[in-house]
Amino acid sequence: METLKLLFKSPKFIAGLGIFVFLFLTAFIYPAVVDKNPFEMVGLMYEAPSSRYILGTDNFGRDVFVELIHGMKTSLIIGLFAGVIATAIGVTIGLFAGYKGGTVDNILNSITNIFLVIPPFVILILITVSLRSRSLAVMGLVLGITSWPWTARAVRAQSMSLRGREHVDIARLNGASVVEIIIREIMPYILSYIFMAFVLQVASGILNEAGISMLGLGPSNVVSLGTMLSWALLFESVRSGAWWAFVPPAITIALITFSLYFMNTGMDEIFNPRLRS
Amino acid sequence: MSSNDEIIKTENLTKVFGSGKKAIKAVDDVSISIKKKEVISLVGQSGSGKTTLARMLLRLLKPTAGKIIFEGQDVTNIEGKEKKAYWRKVQAIFQDPYASFNIFSPVKKVLLDAFKLFDNKFTKEEKWRMVCESLEAVNFRPDEVADKFPFELSGGQRQRVMIARAHLIKPELLIADEPTSMIDANLRSGILELLLDLRDTEGTTIMFVTHDLGLAYYVSERLLIMHEGKIVEEGEADKIISEPDHPYTKQLIADVPKLSEEWLLE
Numbered sequence: 240m241e242t243l244k245l246l247f248k249s250p251k252f253i254a255g256l257g258i259f260v261f262l263f264l265t266a267f268i269y270p271a272v273v274d275k276n277p278f279e280m281v282g283l284m285y286e287a288p289s290s291r292y293i294l295g296t297d298n299f300g301r302d303v304f305v306e307l308i309h310g311m312k313t314s315l316i317i318g319l320f321a322g323v324i325a326t327a328i329g330v331t332i333g334l335f336a337g338y339k340g341g342t343v344d345n346i347l348n349s350i351t352n353i354f355l356v357i358p359p360f361v362i363l364i365l366i367t368v369s370l371r372s373r374s375l376a377v378m379g380l381v382l383g384i385t386s387w388p389w390t391a392r393a394v395r396a397q398s399m400s401l402r403g404r405e406h407v408d409i410a411r412l413n414g415a416s417v418v419e420i421i422i423r424e425i426m427p428y429i430l431s432y433i434f435m436a437f438v439l440q441v442a443s444g445i446l447n448e449a450g451i452s453m454l455g456l457g458p459s460n461v462v463s464l465g466t467m468l469s470w471a472l473l474f475e476s477v478r479s480g481a482w483w484a485f486v487p488p489a490i491t492i493a494l495i496t497f498s499l500y501f502m503n504t505g506m507d508e509i510f511n512p513r514l515r516s
Numbered sequence: 517m518s519s520n521d522e523i524i525k526t527e528n529l530t531k532v533f534g535s536g537k538k539a540i541k542a543v544d545d546v547s548i549s550i551k552k553k554e555v556i557s558l559v560g561q562s563g564s565g566k567t568t569l570a571r572m573l574l575r576l577l578k579p580t581a582g583k584i585i586f587e588g589q590d591v592t593n594i595e596g597k598e599k600k601a602y603w604r605k606v607q608a609i610f611q612d613p614y615a616s617f618n619i620f621s622p623v624k625k626v627l628l629d630a631f632k633l634f635d636n637k638f639t640k641e642e643k644w645r646m647v648c649e650s651l652e653a654v655n656f657r658p659d660e661v662a663d664k665f666p667f668e669l670s671g672g673q674r675q676r677v678m679i680a681r682a683h684l685i686k687p688e689l690l691i692a693d694e695p696t697s698m699i700d701a702n703l704r705s706g707i708l709e710l711l712l713d714l715r716d717t718e719g720t721t722i723m724f725v726t727h728d729l730g731l732a733y734y735v736s737e738r739l740l741i742m743h744e745g746k747i748v749e750e751g752e753a754d755k756i757i758s759e760p761d762h763p764y765t766k767q768l769i770a771d772v773p774k775l776s777e778e779w780l781l782e
């Protein structure tokens with residue numbers, strides 16, 4: 240409770256949280272209130288921003304502002320989904336590897352390393368080949384599955400440093416199972432750490448979505464910030480001087496990830512007293 | 517040699533940490549025997565391997581070699597149910613009363629958790645009654661302390677909760693690894709008294725682990741002197757203090773100049 244109060248005194252955390260909440264609410268409330276189809280072609284190709292279309296139109300003559308809001312929603316959903324998956328896998332593997340040590344640790348560590356060296360794109364391409372459509376859930380899943388290793392690494396180190404503590408020995412002497420010990424004696428001590436890792440995973444999920452969508456491997460049948468960039472790239476908006484087609488999604492991606500990184504640094508300063516100024 | 521009044525013994529118990537050039541032989545070929553209902557102390561300087569030996573006896577650490585025999589049964593490699601049954605009979609109190617607590621659990625949970633060892637043998641009411649009795653046994657008022665979190669208790673109070681836990685489980689052998697070394701000096705004898713009470717009221721065998729020969733002499737009937745992983749001397753406390761054999765024991769005694777007086781003053 241005390242740390243939570245401290246957290247809300249950290250300017251970095253507040254700024255990050257504020258921006259994120261604002262973007263999040265915009266992305267989810269606007270489409271619910273204003274019923275506009277982002278795929279509707281309302282004008283000509285690359286109309287400059289005007290009072291009618293404040294961010295102009297894209298290569299298909301669609302309203303960039305409407306696309307941006309819908310794209311933000313898609314990207315946030317994929318990012319959050321990827322963050323949850325990556326955190327769940329990474330935390331589970333990291334906790335077990337760190338607590339058990341020995342052979343279990345060696346095996347889990349090898350798996351982690353294999354995933355670290357396979358580029359996410361390779362797995363995504365493989366999955367694309369086997370699946371006709373890429374839904375938001377599939378995108379989130381794939382991005383999550385490819386980015387859990389570093390969470391696993393970080394959590395493993397923490398888990399390892401906690402397993403020798405005496406309350407863990409007391410739990411063992413109570414006959415508690417490994418799962419019980421991990422959940423009750425280890426995990427609560429690193430919750431703040433897990434949350435920080437989650438925030439970073441969401442940010443990297445959103446960045447990776449953009450990267451992968453720019454390769455043309457984005458989610459099907461929806462607008463995301465990544466697919467917007469991909470279209471802008473494909474239809475030479477840069478050469479046409481149609482900056483409004485790529486600058487807004489790029490800035491939005493930057494804003495979301497910066498807000499998350501800010502939250503993370505704010506939390507880091509509070510949770511790691513050594514860094515507290 | 518196995519006699520009826522022996523509770524636990526080890527045969528050539530050894531623990532090596534690491535391997536190759538960096539290997540540390542923390543416990544080296546230790547064969548000891550502990551009698552039922554005795555208070556025995558394992559004494560040695562820091563790093564001599566006391567905690568490692570204690571953790572092996574507690575089955576928290578796998579020995580590299582050797583055997584542990586408890587009441588005639590080889591318990592070196594027991595697992596699962598048998599290990600749980602072993603922990604009903606062999607329990608511990610650790611050095612650091614702060615680290616012994618999960619900071620998220622109130623006192624009553626620390627005690628109720630111990631019932632895992634008894635596989636739902638008791639009803640909720642029985643459990644609660646036993647928790648209260650154990651807290652009373654260490655001079656707490658149950659209603660005052662049961663809902664307290666560890667950060668609300670002092671080190672001495674926490675160690676009393678750990679003794680209450682031992683009281684609840686009523687093990688046959690209690691291994692106390694430096695139970696007073698992190699507690700204010702003026703509270704130490706109180707904690708020791710509570711531990712010794714356990715032997716008097718429940719017949720618990722107690723093994724103290726300590727670097728403090730004075731304290732060991734004060735509380736125990738027999739001593740095991742440990743040095744660099746080996747037990748170099750064992751026997752009656754009085755005899756070891758008055759006629760030490762091993763040079764290391766002599767040095768330990770020399771380091772505690774007013775041995776008997778210091779503790780008799782308390």
Ligand SMILES: Nc1ncnc2c1ncn2[C@@H]1O[C@H](COP(=O)(O)OP(=O)(O)OP(=O)(O)O)[C@@H](O)[C@H]1O
Nearest residue numbers: 533540542560561562563564565566567568569727
């Ligand atoms: N988990 C471990 N891994 C590697 N070495 C260890 C480990 N635990 C203990 N050791 C080493 O084994 C030796 C004996 O340590 P141990 O903790 O048993 O000594 P101790 O007599 O209890 O000391 P103290 O009085 O400081 O508690 C030391 O050299 C220590 O560094």
Ligand SMILES: [Mg+2]
Nearest residue numbers: 566567568693
């Ligand atoms: Mg020790």
